[in-house]
Amino acid sequence: MLSVYKKELRTYFYSPLAYVLSGIFVLVFGIYFLTQTMSKAGQGIAQIVFGGQLFFASFWLVMLIPILTMRVFAEERKNGTEVLLMTSPISVPQIVIGKFLAAFTVFLTMTALTAIFPIIISISGDLVISNTLSSYLGFVLLGASFVAFGLFTSSITESQIIAAVLGTVTLFFILLIDQLKTLVSGIFLKIINQLSLYEHYKQFVQSVISLKDIVFFVSLTGMFLVLVMIVIEKRRWSQG
Secondary structure, eight states: OHHHHHHHHHHHHTSSHHHHHHHHHHHHHHHHHHHHHHHSTTSOHHHHIIIIIHHHHHHHHHHHHHHHHTTTTHHHHHHTTHHHHHTSSSOHHHHHHHHHHHHHHHHHHHHHHTTHHHHHHHHHSOOOHHHHHHHHHHHHHHHHHHHHHHHHHHHTOSOHHHHHHHHHHHHHHHHHGGGGGGTOOTHHHHHHHHHOHHHHHHHHHTTOOOHHHHHHHHHHHHHHHHHHHHHHHHHHHHTO
């Protein structure tokens, strides 16, 4: 697993992809940070930035994460190098987890770069530590589930473009589940709240850390990783 992780991580950082995505992410984050601090100065900026800044940034993950993960399996299938991986003594779970951890590390690096903004707030005013930490925790858990889903879309196609588009479109529709809440009530509203990723994520943004929400994201991430393992295991058997 460690060898797969190192190989994937080198691939990310030896190519411009990780740097471009990180640059876009921090740039968008910074622009929104400036507009919020300038328009709402003196109105509890720390709460605004991390009760809304990270929530705003999470919408960009819908596009950035599928692009980050699109090549993980699809590129190897297209180039024919997947056969080498399939016939190696490394187990499928080790392959999948190694690739997941590499992509997740890049995501964590992107997220860590945004730490400059709470530092700025702490220098210029009061920083709500509890809100900042809970928001970051929720953001990381949400990102982990997105990365796992991105690996799944990459595993079912040999086209990086299709993997990226499929991942983005699907995550976008998952995001729209929240919009259905205005159309339903009763038991249906409860079901949507239970299934909505952003409903669970909102709890962290509101400084509420619940075991239920943590288990939800961990389970979702685990489910997608298991699906990837099933897809890869099936191909390994079909190839030999």
